[in-house]
Amino acid sequence: MSTFLQQLVNGLSLGSIYALIALGYTMVYGVLRLINFAHGDVYMLGAFAGYYLSRRLQGSEPSLVSALIVMAGSMLTCAVIGILIERFAYRPVRRASRLTLLITAIGVSLFIENGAQLVFGPDPKFFPSLAPRADFHMGPVRVTSEQLTVIVVSLLLMLALRFFILKTRTGKAMRAVSFSLDAAKLMGISTDGIIAVTFALGSALAAAAGVLIGMQIPKIDPLMGIVYGLKAFVAAVLGGIGNIPGAVLGGLLIGVSEVMVVGYLSSTYRDAIAFGILILVLLLRPQGILGRVQKEKV
Amino acid sequence: MKKLATGAAVVAALWLVNALLTGTLTPATRISPYFLQVLCLAGINIILAVSLNLINGFTGQFSIGHAGFMAIGGYASAYLTVNFGDRMRGVLGFLPEPGQNGVLLLAGIALGALLAGVAGFLVGVPSLRLRGDYLAIVTLGFGEIIRVFILNIDAVGGARGLSGIPKLANFFWIYLFAAISILVVTRIVHSSFGRTLIAIREDEIAAEAMGVDTTRSKVTSFIVSSALAGVAGALFGHYLMYLHTNSFTFLKSIEIIIMIVIGGLGSITGSVIGAVLYIGLTEGLRDFQQYRMVLFSFLLVLLMIVRPQGLLGHREFLSLLPRRWRIGVDAPPASG
Numbered sequence: 001m002s003t004f005l006q007q008l009v010n011g012l013s014l015g016s017i018y019a020l021i022a023l024g025y026t027m028v029y030g031v032l033r034l035i036n037f038a039h040g041d042v043y044m045l046g047a048f049a050g051y052y053l054s055r056r057l058q059g060s061e062p063s064l065v066s067a068l069i070v071m072a073g074s075m076l077t078c079a080v081i082g083i084l085i086e087r088f089a090y091r092p093v094r095r096a097s098r099l100t101l102l103i104t105a106i107g108v109s110l111f112i113e114n115g116a117q118l119v120f121g122p123d124p125k126f127f128p129s130l131a132p133r134a135d136f137h138m139g140p141v142r143v144t145s146e147q148l149t150v151i152v153v154s155l156l157l158m159l160a161l162r163f164f165i166l167k168t169r170t171g172k173a174m175r176a177v178s179f180s181l182d183a184a185k186l187m188g189i190s191t192d193g194i195i196a197v198t199f200a201l202g203s204a205l206a207a208a209a210g211v212l213i214g215m216q217i218p219k220i221d222p223l224m225g226i227v228y229g230l231k232a233f234v235a236a237v238l239g240g241i242g243n244i245p246g247a248v249l250g251g252l253l254i255g256v257s258e259v260m261v262v263g264y265l266s267s268t269y270r271d272a273i274a275f276g277i278l279i280l281v282l283l284l285r286p287q288g289i290l291g292r293v294q295k296e297k298v
Numbered sequence: 299m300k301k302l303a304t305g306a307a308v309v310a311a312l313w314l315v316n317a318l319l320t321g322t323l324t325p326a327t328r329i330s331p332y333f334l335q336v337l338c339l340a341g342i343n344i345i346l347a348v349s350l351n352l353i354n355g356f357t358g359q360f361s362i363g364h365a366g367f368m369a370i371g372g373y374a375s376a377y378l379t380v381n382f383g384d385r386m387r388g389v390l391g392f393l394p395e396p397g398q399n400g401v402l403l404l405a406g407i408a409l410g411a412l413l414a415g416v417a418g419f420l421v422g423v424p425s426l427r428l429r430g431d432y433l434a435i436v437t438l439g440f441g442e443i444i445r446v447f448i449l450n451i452d453a454v455g456g457a458r459g460l461s462g463i464p465k466l467a468n469f470f471w472i473y474l475f476a477a478i479s480i481l482v483v484t485r486i487v488h489s490s491f492g493r494t495l496i497a498i499r500e501d502e503i504a505a506e507a508m509g510v511d512t513t514r515s516k517v518t519s520f521i522v523s524s525a526l527a528g529v530a531g532a533l534f535g536h537y538l539m540y541l542h543t544n545s546f547t548f549l550k551s552i553e554i555i556i557m558i559v560i561g562g563l564g565s566i567t568g569s570v571i572g573a574v575l576y577i578g579l580t581e582g583l584r585d586f587q588q589y590r591m592v593l594f595s596f597l598l599v600l601l602m603i604v605r606p607q608g609l610l611g612h613r614e615f616l617s618l619l620p621r622r623w624r625i626g627v628d629a630p631p632a633s634g
């Protein structure tokens with residue numbers, strides 16, 4: 001039982017990372033009906049932005065303030081990158097067929113991965129520790145301060161996102177765009193602006209996930225975004241793509257099930273489990289757990 | 299009768315070219331082993347590109363798990379020739395050695411294509427009910443699952459890879475099967491079945507309303523495509539004499555997609571050109587290895603923005619020539 005609880009904590013902390021990335025997938029899919037393949041790579045860029053920022057700050061002691069600066073800086077950098085990707089790669093093909101969009105997304109993803117290998121070098125880098133660390137014991141379960149940070153920070157970010165989408169004017173416009181892009185445009189909403197905001201938000205969340213994973217598993221490399229991106233996408237589909245609470249639920253479920261499989265079965269199946277879940281979901285409930293069936297109109 | 303003669307002429311021509319390139323006739327025409335290998339890998343890529351184009355370009359179902367089926371074909375055929383090769387040679391003792399090699403290779407290819415086709419059926423039936431992006435991601439998932447499972451089968455080497463595969467494939471066999479794949483796909487596309495596939499690509503709902511059994515057509519096209527990928531895998535293994543699951547990752551599937559997108563989705567000559575162009579550029583830019591993929595991905599995005607239909611679009615190369623130079627080309631399949 002204590003192993004189970006321990007695995008549950010580990011799974012929740014991994015799942016929070018997936019959930020943060022999955023939010024970006026689901027929001028972009030909501031407004032553009034596009035699988036943003038490059039999203040996993042934005043997460044990788046977030047980790048690297050955090051790495052270079054924290055190296056800048058290295059003179060100072062690891063403290064909460066410097067951790068916050070690193071996190072905010074990395075989120076801002078990636079928000080800008082997200083806007084640039086949308087402006088220069090996706091906007092020109094937005095009216096083209098969905099296949100064209102998908103291939104463009106794959107191209108952007110390859111471009112970032114290979115560009116990053118060129119700029120940062122292909123070797124893994126080691127993330128410096130940002131905050132003083134400690135272990136907490138709750139009965140038999142050990143929770144590291146990193147795990148706690150991951151869970152708490154992602155919870156706060158998700159609450160902030162929820163507030164933004166439900167309570168602000170821009171959030172309302174975002175919901176309108178995801179409901180119907182053309183109708184939103186007719187109502188006087190600047191759809192281009194809203195799509196840019198969506199990319200910025202999603203990318204910022206992915207960057208936060210990148211910094212958090214850097215604190216937890218310090219080894220970062222230019223190809224780390226592929227696997228995490230794919231699993232987070234699976235999480236978004238599992239929860240119901242386009243559905244924000246669904247992405248969080250899906251992320252946590254994928255994280256926990258992956259840790260359980262590694263803990264109780266074999267670690268070689270680690271990367272297959274997410275896809276196995278995906279296939280089951282699509283066969284049994286293609287709209288995802290919280291998604292609604294969309295009728296197809298001719 | 300005429301077709302038979304054409305076939306025999308193609309086989310003879312390939313045999314001759316093979317003999318010339320390897321220098322068995324006269325050493326004067328021998329090309330460097332490196333260049334020969336590039337040519338052979340280009341041939342394998344042609345098979346992959348043409349077969350993927352059947353499902354992606356002509357049927358309009360975006361699959362990104364082609365490398366998985368290639369892996370199944372490669373591993374199944376290599377398992378056969380590595381473990382039962384000697385026994386089969388014993389039975390075939392009456393044949394000269396090249397004949398034994400040929401029969402062995404054909405047996406391996408047949409098994410590889412069969413298993414890859416069966417896998418295509420198993421993957422296709424559930425996933426082809428899905429559309430667009432979902433299909434893409436499910437095929438990607440299946441491709442990865444196939445790879446992870448092979449990685450865990452100790453009988454084919456697992457993480458060590460499978461070595462000691464006899465070198466049975468050469469230029470002749472690879473291009474023979476490239477020609478066969480092109481023929482198979484061309485015949486399918488120009489048949490009435492091919493027209494149902496193109497109808498599905500153009501408008502699936504309308505096709506269904508016209509009485510096309512869309513799921514059945516899609517699955518059939520997927521099976522043919524996977525089986526041909528299995529053929530490519532079998533040739534790949536028996537040419538390089540070594541297989542590792544790292545050759546069949548997600549990136550390999552993406553590579554094949556780049557080839558057919560460059561050439562034009564829905565153009566057979568386009569995918570041949572795309573495959574040759576891709577491997578030519580890859581090898582040509584070997585000195586700038588670290589910039590290579592950056593350039594490719596940049597070109598891919600650029601191509602999507604300025605010419606999303608690829609170089610040839612739905613058209614075939616011959617249809618671009620002046621009318622009197624065209625030899626025996628039917629009207630190109632209806633384009634959208």
